[in-house]
Amino acid sequence: MTSVSVDQSGAFTPVAAPLASDDVVDVADIEGFAALDALVSRDRVVLRAASCSDGRVFGVARQLRRRGFRGVLLVEANLLPDQLPMATSCGVDAIVITETHALRCAEPQWRLKAQGERFGYQRATGRNLSSEVG
Amino acid sequence: MVQALQYFPVKEGLFVYRYNDFDRTFLRERVLQYRDQVERRLSGALTEEEFKPLRLMNGVYLQLHAYMLRIAVPYGTLSAQQMRGLADIAERWDRGYGHFTTRQNIQFNWPKLVDTPDILEALADLDMHAIQTSGNTIRNVTTDHLAGAALDEIADPRPYAEWIRQWSTDHPEFQFLPRKFKIAISGGVSDRAVIRAHDIGLRLVPGMEGVAFDIYVGGGLGRTPVVGNRVFEQVAVGDLLPHLEAIVSVYNLHGRRDNKYKSRIKIMLREVGLDSFKEEIIDYMKHNKDAFDKTVLKVLNEIKDSFKVQVLAPKDGAPYWERIDADPAFREWVSRNVTPHRQEEYASVTISLKAHGQAPGDATASQMRAMADMADQFGFSELRVSHQQNIVIPHVALADLPAVFEQLLQQGLATTNIGLISDLIACPGMDYCALATARSIPIGQAIAMRYQSMEQLLGPLNIKISGCINACGHHHVGDIGILGLDKAGVENYQVTLGGRSGLDTALGEKMGPGFSEGELMNALDRLFDRYLMLRASSSETFAEAVQRLGTESFKAALYGVEDAA
Amino acid sequence: MAKVQAPVVISANCLLTGAVLYWGPDGQWCTDFAGAQVYGDLDAAAVAVAAVTDPAAVIGVDLVPVRVSNEVVEPRHYREVIRADGPGASVFPGERGIVRVSV
Structure with a gap:
């Protein structure tokens, strides 16, 4: 089973080899934000979630960045194109989705969602987005 | 279809939040996104499972007989022009009426999915929206309906509510929480917003510099009702959003996702423990000190200008x-x-x-x-x-x-019954709601009709009716709470007595086996007879009598058994 | 959820309008409960469901148990009576003489 990586611009790249299991952290196994300190010095972290409605990936990604993680941050879950800007604003570099999911949620949909200024209210109320401080 | 609108001149500035260009652009964007989502659903690009959270983010539910659109009335405040716009929407896209809810919103019960993008666009014209009126996200912030007018007010809570609305709107981390998240804020000495029945309750208190907040966490009704406790005291205004963000973040990480009935923050608090929760909040805030910049207070001050307290022109009385x-x-x-x-x-x-x-x-x-x-x-x-x-x-x-x-x-709107038995609240119940286990509106109607002639005699009395354990009718905090359940295929109504809202919020005591609709009316007859017999004077309310005497004797009356006392 | 017992009708909500729909003998959805095809056994109903499930047009295809007496068909559960008749449906036994929900 191959998968597809969707970057911040919505562009697809086929993922040939399975993701290294050492990099993968299931968000359900995270005991607390303090536990993220153990991941901060890694080159790459893959946050895995079981479904697109598991919003832990967003909060965990942002806290990982805020705690100093500078490496490549991936989310492995079949997120919806509508969730790409949320992930991006939380410091996620790319989303890894299954090929089946990629067929239904095709690249143009992701590219469309990648456009435009989002999370305006957070900016407008003075909240620093992680991409600015990470 | 839509009547020509007749506006009276507005004599003075509105004391409500005025949308700026940013707010308006945001809403337009949001309507376009939703329109695209509906199109993708209709074309099959989105399954119902995928589309559901997206429509819910925009207040669109599928109910028993139709879709339902829940429109946000932020902190319950709306302008006359907005109310008129809602009337137009009711006639153009719905069946000519709307339902005002226990969360200070309005919902329309008959919109077509295909019309909902147009309705949202019409709402945007009114500076209104349906964002975050449903779904597992931070919902409409509710407050005191007398905010800005009440005698006992420490500060108008609405600027803070609007500030929270803006912060929580489309918050990238909080659109897929374990479950819905409700915040209420109160600015009065007495609490008219039932803040302790919310995931977070905020109370404005006098602080070192101006006002501060007491933060109550973990309240909520529903299947496992819990009265929220004060977790943080005297939080400075500038620290409010960092606290809220920390609390919701910790909940997002730890709240249960395996069981819908255990997914609220009240259960999480019980499972992780208050001390550990507070430690995590403190640790979170340590790492997020610069999460907000100085703009945040500037934004608040701009919002406050909209709500500025004005001295109203005196008039000869x-x-x-x-x-x-x-x-x-x-x-x-x-x-x-x-x-x-x-x-x-x-x-x-x-x-x-x-x-x-x-x-x-x-x-x-x-x-x-x-x-x-x-x-x-x-x-x-x-x-x-x-x-x-x-x-x-x-x-x-x-x-x-x-x-x-x-x-x-x-207009037939002069019904003189505020605070009396017929001023009861009821969730939509099974007449509309897909989650309901029994009807609540007909029970409310039957009670109002049955006791109309004696409601003055009965005096202040609040009845709250829910059509399922989710408790949208707040039955736990009513003087008399009625909960409709499905008992082996028959509607069955359980009674609780002695619930209270306000800062001394208390959960009503469950009396015993439920009643059929007919039995319920007879039980209430006996209950009210007992109250009239036992009250110390005509000025002792039902709630006071129950508090003074305990529920035992009233319970006996409900079930028509001899009172041992 | 109690186990579904035959006889049943097939119901769903319309994707476009949300309206309650019933599967009729003509192989079409209709909005009137009286037009629903009654299935005497669950296997036949399952075959029909497999044929009607059209994700583009409806949501939540489900079996609704009914009671048939003297050729009158009615849903077994009051929830389904309300779904069929709309808000204010009279399902309490006997007349209660109260005003119905205005629609």
């Missing part, structure tokens, strides 16, 4: 006093439906949406227009939705009350 002397019906209406105002020559008028036999909280388009016209003419164009499912005109000169009363009489 003579017409009011003349009518009081001359007209007992007016006098009665004033004593029930009118509340004193922070300014002596003014008052707040509650318009009852509880005419006997009507569905509580329903208003027709023409009633909405009439209320809007009255607000324009007499109330600085401002209206409120109360969590008791009534409409409030918060600032009316005493001198104008006779004219307001006349217009209400003409």
